[in-house]
Amino acid sequence: xxxxxxxxxxxxxxxxxLAALWEAGTMLLGIPHxxxxxxxDVFVSMWDNRQTLAxxxxxxxxxxxxxxxxxxALGTLAAVWIEGSRLARKTLYPLIVASQTIPxxxxxxxxxxxxxxxxxxxxxxxxxxxxxxxxxxTADGFRSADPEIGDLMxxxxxxxxxxxxxxxxxxxxxxxxxxxxMAATISxxxxxxxxxxxxxxGLGMYTKRASNMLRAEAVFSGVxxxxxxxxxxxxxxxxAERAVLSGRFPGEQGR
Amino acid sequence: xxxxxxQAEERAGTQxxxxxxxxxxxxxxxxxxxxxxLTYGFSRAEPLFAGLDFDVREGEFVSxxxxxxxxxxxxxxxxxxxxxxxxxxxxxxxxxxxxAEASRLGHIGYMPQRDSLLPWRTxxxxxxxxxxxxxxxxxxxxxxxxxxxxxxxxxxxERKHPHELSGGMRxxxxxxxxTLGGGKLLLLDEPFSALDAMTRAGMxxxxxxxxxxxxxxxxxxxxxxxxALLLSDRVLAASVSPVSAFSEIAVDLPRPRDYSAVLEERxxxxxxxxxxxxxxxxxxxxxDRR
Numbered sequence: 001x002x003x004x005x006x007x008x009x010x011x012x013x014x015x016x017x018l019a020a021l022w023e024a025g026t027m028l029l030g031i032p033h034x035x036x037x038x039x040x041d042v043f044v045s046m047w048d049n050r051q052t053l054a055x056x057x058x059x060x061x062x063x064x065x066x067x068x069x070x071x072x073a074l075g076t077l078a079a080v081w082i083e084g085s086r087l088a089r090k091t092l093y094p095l096i097v098a099s100q101t102i103p104x105x106x107x108x109x110x111x112x113x114x115x116x117x118x119x120x121x122x123x124x125x126x127x128x129x130x131x132x133x134x135x136x137x138t139a140d141g142f143r144s145a146d147p148e149i150g151d152l153m154x155x156x157x158x159x160x161x162x163x164x165x166x167x168x169x170x171x172x173x174x175x176x177x178x179x180x181x182m183a184a185t186i187s188x189x190x191x192x193x194x195x196x197x198x199x200x201x202g203l204g205m206y207t208k209r210a211s212n213m214l215r216a217e218a219v220f221s222g223v224x225x226x227x228x229x230x231x232x233x234x235x236x237x238x239x240a241e242r243a244v245l246s247g248r249f250p251g252e253q254g255r
Numbered sequence: 256x257x258x259x260x261x262q263a264e265e266r267a268g269t270q271x272x273x274x275x276x277x278x279x280x281x282x283x284x285x286x287x288x289x290x291x292x293l294t295y296g297f298s299r300a301e302p303l304f305a306g307l308d309f310d311v312r313e314g315e316f317v318s319x320x321x322x323x324x325x326x327x328x329x330x331x332x333x334x335x336x337x338x339x340x341x342x343x344x345x346x347x348x349x350x351x352x353x354x355a356e357a358s359r360l361g362h363i364g365y366m367p368q369r370d371s372l373l374p375w376r377t378x379x380x381x382x383x384x385x386x387x388x389x390x391x392x393x394x395x396x397x398x399x400x401x402x403x404x405x406x407x408x409x410x411x412x413e414r415k416h417p418h419e420l421s422g423g424m425r426x427x428x429x430x431x432x433x434t435l436g437g438g439k440l441l442l443l444d445e446p447f448s449a450l451d452a453m454t455r456a457g458m459x460x461x462x463x464x465x466x467x468x469x470x471x472x473x474x475x476x477x478x479x480x481x482x483a484l485l486l487s488d489r490v491l492a493a494s495v496s497p498v499s500a501f502s503e504i505a506v507d508l509p510r511p512r513d514y515s516a517v518l519e520e521r522x523x524x525x526x527x528x529x530x531x532x533x534x535x536x537x538x539x540x541x542x543d544r545r
Contacts, residue, residue: 148371155335156385156436157361166384170375247416248375 037217042224045217053206057225060202063119063191064233067126071183074127075134076176082135083142083168096135104128105193112197122194122202129190130183134176141175142168177241184233188226203229286310287439287472288334292343295326295333296497303329305497306343311474313439316466318475318483319501320492320533327476328368331442334474336360348439361389364433364441364471368448370425372417378428379404379413385436400435407431408461423454430462434471443475447482459485460514467511480529481517484508494533502532 023039025031033041046053078096081088108125115121145168153167195204203222210218288311296302303326311317321327332338334345336359347359364385372381379400386396404410407427417425426446433441447455459482466473466486477483483490484506491501504525508516516522 148367151337152371155337155365156388158388162388
């Protein structure tokens with residue numbers, strides 16, 4: 001625990017230094033508040049609107065989590081399918097990889113066309129953003145399973161079900177969690193974009209509306225909260241990873 | 256006296272067809288493994304094995320010594336049932352008929368070259384894997400593995416993960432897993448090749464002790480001539496590819512043995528014999544067999 005705190009010290013100091021620089025810079029250089037507001041004003045605005053912001057925070061977090069949950073389910077299913085069927089590996093896997101050349105942002109308005117202005121269009125955009133890293137990393141995790149262990153288990157009489165549950169699945173977990181951590185971070189971006197495209201609530205909607213009104217401190221307070229949400233989701237994913245993979249690799253516990 | 260015996264047996268082993276001489280001795284104890292006419296290769300043009308015959312008796316410790324690249328590991332994969340012979344039969348135990356590969360899976364304990372422990376399982380759960388795969392309830396499998404931990408020098412490690420153990424300890428876990436999971440036959444594929452010399456000597460003595468107590472049938476692959484002679488009842492050697500017969504050295508050192516046996520005169524005589532077998536044939540003079 002002590003080591004953890006001391007490890008965070010350089011980064012924490014650096015952040016404080018940047019914050020001080022922001023505050024001092026905006027004051028000394030006389031930058032207009034609608035370009036870069038003073039950091040203290042951002043926090044004041046955040047405090048003044050704390051109840052509104054809490055509501056929007058919860059809405060965006062809900063969209064991100066719902067989308068993330070569905071992506072985990074769909075992405076894992078796709079990975080299992082790719083692993084289990086040679087045909088899927090030759091058709092679905094390259095298609096999923098190639099689909100990443102489609103600019104998701106350009107695709108997002110279609111989600112609004114299909115799912116309307118309610119929560120489901122935001123969830124759909126989150127899924128667009130997060131499905132790929134989970135599906136591909138999990139599929140790669142399955143493929144990384146040590147073939148020698150598979151042979152050994154087969155020699156010991158393992159059936160197909162045993163091979164999947166006791167060899168393939170545990171082997172894929174590190175890849176899955178890599179995908180989950182990536183997805184957790186970008187899910188917030190997906191939810192924000194979904195709200196920009198049309199919506200009544202959420203931090204994305206809040207920052208867009210504030211920006212239309214040139215209320216820069218409100219925009220910045222929304223952005224800070226969104227990045228906080230991204231960090232929290234990432235940390236939660238990493239916590240889950242640690243819990244599941246604990247003891248498996250050297251150094252995973254003590255760090 | 257004993258030296259003469261060795262030479263006589265070795266000569267019988269090198270004769271064309273090889274098995275004629277050893278067949279009479281095989282009747283002493285039942286063969287637990289008989290291989291007849293085994294043919295296998297990754298390409299038809301260059302087979303690794305061509306019409307290979309050999310037998311292993313129950314309770315025997317048999318080593319295979321071959322230069323690398325001649326298919327030692329492939330032979331074990333064939334025996335374990337992971338590969339199907341292109342021609343010939345492999346029969347284990349009483350099943351005399353040409354047994355399907357599937358029937359061997361799960362009946363032969365296999366210890367691969369790398370320990371291949373499951374990094375996400377504890378020592379105890381790794382050791383119990385074989386039992387689990389054969390349908391033993393998890394609790395019962397763990398109980399039986401736990402009982403054997405002290406015998407395998409693994410007391411107190413049951414909750415550790417493989418990465419927390421030394422190379423020698425990991426091989427012990429791998430061996431325990433093979434012993435618990437397998438049936439009558441254990442295949443050990445160069446289990447000590449990755450260990451440093453000191454650890455290896457310790458593990459060899461340890462394996463001798465365990466085996467002398469339990470007397471399971473062990474087939475052992477090695478490229479270490481000392482190791483083969485120290486551990487085995489018989490050493491089967493080949494140095495011409497494709498392998499169509501093994502040359503045989505019967506090791507008549509008394510048991511129980513320990514590492515000091517390598518200093519005995521007969522040991523050195525057998526070692527010279529084995530090296531000559533491998534060396535002579537390596538220079539292409541083995542062609543006189545055809």
